[in-house]
Amino acid sequence: MNPGRIKGHLPVLLPARKLMLSDIPLHDRLFNVWTAGALLIAFLVTAIGPSFAQAEAAPARSILTILFEWTPSIAKAFGFNVLISIMAMAIGTVLGVGLGVLQVSPRSMIRRLAWIVTQFFRNSPWLVLLFYCILLIPFKITLFGMSVPFPGWIKAVIGLSLPVMAYMSEYMRGAINSIPSGQWESAQSLGFTRFQTMRDIILPQTIKRVLPPWMNLYAVLTMATPLVSIVGVNEVMSLTRAALSAESRVDLLIPMYLYILCWFFLYCYPISTLTGRLERRYSVKL
Amino acid sequence: MKKTVKILAALAMTAGFAGAAQADKLDDIKAAGKLVVGIKQDYKPWGYLTVDGELAGLEIDLAKDVASRLGVEVELVPVVASNRMEFLQQGRIDLVIATMGDNPDRRKVVGMIEPNYYAGGTNVIAPKAVGLKSWEDLRGKDVCALQGSYYNRRVTQLYGPTLVAFAGIPEATSALTNGNCVAFLYDNTWIESQLATEAQWADFEMPLVTEDPQAWSIAVPLEELDAPYGKMMSEIVTDWHKTGFLIERNAENGIAASPFLQEQHDLLK
Structure with a gap:
C-alpha cells in the first residue's frame, strides 16, 4: 500500500509524477490539436502548393490571392451556415427532448405515437426531408391578415431540425x-x-449523459448544412460555386473546395475534441 | 409534429389562394416599393458575384433598369435553372431575368415577355488538338454538359455523344481541361465571351456551327402576361431594343457584339 495515500501520516513531498507517453490514451496521442494542425498544413501544401507554383509563372493572380480576396464573402456565407446549424439545433433539441419524454410515457398510445414519429424522421434521408420542407411550406404565410414571410433558409432550418429532433428523442429515451x-x-x-x-x-x-452525443450531433449537423445549397439557399456552397464561376479559373476548383473544407474542419474539430473529453469525464465508472 | 406539417400545408394552400385572388400586380409592386427579380449568380458575365459580394452583369443591369423605370427598389434573388420558374409561380419573385430560353413548354408555365431580350445557340468548346470539324464528329465521344440544359436531349438524339453532365460550369470546365471529355456543350454566347477574354482558353476553340438558336425571355407569372404588369414589361424590353440600351450594356459588360441585338435594334428603331 502506498503510505502517502493514507490519511494521518506526516505529509511528505512526493516526487513529481512523470507524465509518461503511455499515460495518455492512444486516441489522444493520435488525434489532438497538433496532429490536426499538421494534417491541415499538409493538406494545404499538397493541394494548393502546385497550383501556387504554376500561378507564379503565369501573369494571372495566384490562387492564394484569389482565396484571400474571397475570404470576407466566404466568412459571411459560412456564418450563415453556422446560424442555420445553431437554429436547427435549438429547435430540434427542444422538440426532441419533448418527444423523448413522450417516448417513455406510461400511456402506451402516446408512447407508440412518439416512437413512430421518432423512427420516421430518424430513418429518412436529410435531403429528402429538406426537399419536403422547401416544397410544402409556402414562401409566406397569411395569418390573421398579416403576411409572415418564410424565406428559404428558415424552411431549411425547419427541414434540418426534424432529423435533429428524432436523434435527440432517441438520446433522451436512452438517457x-x-x-x-x-x-x-x-x-x-x-x-x-x-x-x-x-x-x-x-x-x-440526463443532461450529462446526453451532452456528448448532443455535441456530436451538432458537429454532424454543421457538416450537413451544405445540403441546403441544393434547395436554393445561398450558403457557403452556393457562394463557392458563384465565386468559381465569377473567377472562371479552371485550376481554382480543387483549392477552393479544399478551402471550404478547412473552414468546416476548423469549426467542427474543436467540437469533436471537446465531446471526446466530456465523454471521458462523464463515462460511467463502476 | 405531423400535425404541424399538416397545418402548415393547409396554411400553404390558403396562402396560395389568397395570392391568386390579389388585384393588380403592378400596383402591389409599387405599394411594396420593391421589385424582386430572380437573376443568375453563376453565369459570368450575364450575372455573377464580385469579390465584394455584390451582384453584377448584364442581367443585373437590366433588373436595375426595370426597377428604376417603375420607381421602386430592386431586390435580387439568385436562382438556378431548376428553381426559377417555381419561384415565379410561388410569388417568391416578381420577375425572372435569368438566361431563360423561350420555348413552348415553358410558355405553358410562365409568362414569356415579347420581344425577346437576348438570343443564344448551342455550340461546344473543345481543345484545338481534338480538331472537331462537324457535329457528327461528336458521335460516341464523351462530351461534358450541364444538368438540366434544354439542348442536352436534342444533341444526344441527333449526334449521339455520351453526355457527362455536371452540376455547374466550374465542374464541367474542370473536367474538360483534365481531358475527361473532348468538348463542353454549352451556349455559344458564353463560349464566345470566354474565348475572347480568358487566357486559359488559348488552346481551345469553338469549332462547330452554332445550332438551334434560342431566344431568351424575361418572364412574369403566367396570369400577369396580359395584365398591365406584363404589358409594361413588354414596353420596357421594346424600349431597350429601340434605344440601343441592350447593345450598350452588352458591350459595357464585355460581351461580344450580338447579331440578335443589332437585328432587333434595326427592326424596332
Whole structure:
C-alpha cells in the first residue's frame, strides 16, 4: 500500500509524477490539436502548393490571392451556415427532448405515437426531408391578415431540425431509461408527482449523459448544412460555386473546395475534441 | 409534429389562394416599393458575384433598369435553372431575368415577355488538338454538359455523344481541361465571351456551327402576361431594343457584339 495515500501520516513531498507517453490514451496521442494542425498544413501544401507554383509563372493572380480576396464573402456565407446549424439545433433539441419524454410515457398510445414519429424522421434521408420542407411550406404565410414571410433558409432550418429532433428523442429515451429505477421509486416515496419527478429529478440527471452525443450531433449537423445549397439557399456552397464561376479559373476548383473544407474542419474539430473529453469525464465508472 | 406539417400545408394552400385572388400586380409592386427579380449568380458575365459580394452583369443591369423605370427598389434573388420558374409561380419573385430560353413548354408555365431580350445557340468548346470539324464528329465521344440544359436531349438524339453532365460550369470546365471529355456543350454566347477574354482558353476553340438558336425571355407569372404588369414589361424590353440600351450594356459588360441585338435594334428603331 502506498503510505502517502493514507490519511494521518506526516505529509511528505512526493516526487513529481512523470507524465509518461503511455499515460495518455492512444486516441489522444493520435488525434489532438497538433496532429490536426499538421494534417491541415499538409493538406494545404499538397493541394494548393502546385497550383501556387504554376500561378507564379503565369501573369494571372495566384490562387492564394484569389482565396484571400474571397475570404470576407466566404466568412459571411459560412456564418450563415453556422446560424442555420445553431437554429436547427435549438429547435430540434427542444422538440426532441419533448418527444423523448413522450417516448417513455406510461400511456402506451402516446408512447407508440412518439416512437413512430421518432423512427420516421430518424430513418429518412436529410435531403429528402429538406426537399419536403422547401416544397410544402409556402414562401409566406397569411395569418390573421398579416403576411409572415418564410424565406428559404428558415424552411431549411425547419427541414434540418426534424432529423435533429428524432436523434435527440432517441438520446433522451436512452438517457431516461438509463437512470436507475431507484430514483423514480424514491421520488415517488417523497410524494413527487410523475411530472415533478421528470422535471426536477430525472431530466437534470440526463443532461450529462446526453451532452456528448448532443455535441456530436451538432458537429454532424454543421457538416450537413451544405445540403441546403441544393434547395436554393445561398450558403457557403452556393457562394463557392458563384465565386468559381465569377473567377472562371479552371485550376481554382480543387483549392477552393479544399478551402471550404478547412473552414468546416476548423469549426467542427474543436467540437469533436471537446465531446471526446466530456465523454471521458462523464463515462460511467463502476 | 405531423400535425404541424399538416397545418402548415393547409396554411400553404390558403396562402396560395389568397395570392391568386390579389388585384393588380403592378400596383402591389409599387405599394411594396420593391421589385424582386430572380437573376443568375453563376453565369459570368450575364450575372455573377464580385469579390465584394455584390451582384453584377448584364442581367443585373437590366433588373436595375426595370426597377428604376417603375420607381421602386430592386431586390435580387439568385436562382438556378431548376428553381426559377417555381419561384415565379410561388410569388417568391416578381420577375425572372435569368438566361431563360423561350420555348413552348415553358410558355405553358410562365409568362414569356415579347420581344425577346437576348438570343443564344448551342455550340461546344473543345481543345484545338481534338480538331472537331462537324457535329457528327461528336458521335460516341464523351462530351461534358450541364444538368438540366434544354439542348442536352436534342444533341444526344441527333449526334449521339455520351453526355457527362455536371452540376455547374466550374465542374464541367474542370473536367474538360483534365481531358475527361473532348468538348463542353454549352451556349455559344458564353463560349464566345470566354474565348475572347480568358487566357486559359488559348488552346481551345469553338469549332462547330452554332445550332438551334434560342431566344431568351424575361418572364412574369403566367396570369400577369396580359395584365398591365406584363404589358409594361413588354414596353420596357421594346424600349431597350429601340434605344440601343441592350447593345450598350452588352458591350459595357464585355460581351461580344450580338447579331440578335443589332437585328432587333434595326427592326424596332
